[in-house]
Amino acid sequence: MLIGVPKEIKNHEYRVGLTPSGVREIVAAGHKVVVQTQAGLAIGFTDENYLQAGASIAATAEAVFAAADMIIKVKEPQPVECRMLRPGQVLFTYLHLAPDPEQTRLLVESEAIAIAYETVTDERGGLPLLAPMSEVAGRMAVQAGAHALEKAQGGRGVLLGGVPGVAPAKVVVIGGGVVGLNAARMAQGLGADVTLLDKSLGRLKEIDNVYQGRIKTLMSNAANIEESIRDADMVVGAVLIPGAAAPKLVSRAMLKNMKTGAVLVDVAIDQGGCFETSRATTHQDPTYIVDGIVHYCVANMPGGVARTSTMALTNATLPYALELAGKGWAEALIANPHLRNGLNVCRGKVTYAAVARDLGYEYVEPLAAIKAAS
Numbered sequence: 001m002l003i004g005v006p007k008e009i010k011n012h013e014y015r016v017g018l019t020p021s022g023v024r025e026i027v028a029a030g031h032k033v034v035v036q037t038q039a040g041l042a043i044g045f046t047d048e049n050y051l052q053a054g055a056s057i058a059a060t061a062e063a064v065f066a067a068a069d070m071i072i073k074v075k076e077p078q079p080v081e082c083r084m085l086r087p088g089q090v091l092f093t094y095l096h097l098a099p100d101p102e103q104t105r106l107l108v109e110s111e112a113i114a115i116a117y118e119t120v121t122d123e124r125g126g127l128p129l130l131a132p133m134s135e136v137a138g139r140m141a142v143q144a145g146a147h148a149l150e151k152a153q154g155g156r157g158v159l160l161g162g163v164p165g166v167a168p169a170k171v172v173v174i175g176g177g178v179v180g181l182n183a184a185r186m187a188q189g190l191g192a193d194v195t196l197l198d199k200s201l202g203r204l205k206e207i208d209n210v211y212q213g214r215i216k217t218l219m220s221n222a223a224n225i226e227e228s229i230r231d232a233d234m235v236v237g238a239v240l241i242p243g244a245a246a247p248k249l250v251s252r253a254m255l256k257n258m259k260t261g262a263v264l265v266d267v268a269i270d271q272g273g274c275f276e277t278s279r280a281t282t283h284q285d286p287t288y289i290v291d292g293i294v295h296y297c298v299a300n301m302p303g304g305v306a307r308t309s310t311m312a313l314t315n316a317t318l319p320y321a322l323e324l325a326g327k328g329w330a331e332a333l334i335a336n337p338h339l340r341n342g343l344n345v346c347r348g349k350v351t352y353a354a355v356a357r358d359l360g361y362e363y364v365e366p367l368a369a370i371k372a373a374s
């Protein structure tokens, strides 16, 4: 199979779909890889590194899309990229379709096979291709939130860990999955007073067993959310209902009860955000203020630490890329139900139930769509 890796074009997105080490593994398995020139240059992966790993270099994205059987990317395709896809071509990347009707329409129209990293599952009920970026984003959320709490950024002027004689900041994390626990760990490690809410009692028990009260746990419900954010300095939004638009857990009215200069970090923004007042921002202009509350809503946070993130992402995606390339997309998806859960759009059909429901498309069962298309 010929795999294409275009340069990412989203604002300040310096990650790349494959590292040179990943390319080397794919080439060793008997496949070909074409990488767009300078795709990894910003994070220290030169064209020379990719050539040494066995890739060829193409001058333009158009050339990569025209040549490849499967495109491996990082971010959801931008409209110009969707229009370069062709019927039957495989796209393997983050998609986040539920809050993005335009991208969904363009992917349906492209008749490509679009497999989303974020909905691939594993045997333990996890999301193995979302997890590495969630680890990064969870850890970064606290870094970004701490910066936003500084006066010059519009924040309350509070240091997370406090100092001897001065109380630490209060950090509330809503959602205790991969993002949430990584955020809570970082905040706790910096000395903040941390409370984590989740609606899964099992998850709260696991966290309490490990952290023994150093991270306080609370059942997520409207009353507990309202009460806990009232005196919070930082609130991290980290909920996920896989594939679906994020539930709005903090309303605009609730902001009025919060402390002026408190910071909301909505990591769930890529699924539409879990605060009513969230709208996606970029690394270039990451924050804005509503009713005195600073909002940080960058939809591609891991792009800010693109070198670490690219290596972590390729570590996770490579086995699946090898499976798709080795067996061909249809056989690979038929053989592996967890990889099949990644299929969101297949030759014009929406094959992920939550996306179909949220955006009003007819849902087609993945196996039926694969058999019809192959």
Ligand SMILES: NC(=O)C1=CN([C@@H]2O[C@H](COP(=O)(O)OP(=O)(O)OC[C@H]3O[C@@H](n4cnc5c(N)ncnc54)[C@H](O)[C@@H]3O)[C@@H](O)[C@H]2O)C=CC1
Pocket (backbone or CB within 6 Å): 118, 127, 130, 131, 133, 134, 137, 174, 175, 176, 177, 178, 179, 180, 197, 198, 199, 200, 203, 220, 238, 239, 240, 241, 246, 247, 249, 266, 267, 268, 269, 270, 271, 298, 299, 300, 301, 302
């Ligand atoms: N902005 C960015 O750059 C990035 C965003 N993300 C996003 O972060 C979000 C979280 O991802 P993960 O932690 O990997 O998901 P996860 O599946 O590991 O955890 C989600 C947690 O949310 C909990 N939850 C669901 N509904 C809830 C509610 N009403 N109240 C409290 N908890 C609730 C679940 O029980 C689960 O523990 C996703 O939307 C993901 O796409 C992930 C990486 C980067």
Ligand SMILES: CC(=O)C(=O)O
Pocket (backbone or CB within 6 Å): 075, 094, 096, 118, 130, 133, 134, 270, 299, 300, 301, 302, 303
């Ligand atoms: C998960 C995701 O959307 C990202 O890493 O940008």
Ligand SMILES: [Mg+2]
Pocket (backbone or CB within 6 Å): 094, 096, 270, 299, 300
């Ligand atoms: Mg995203």
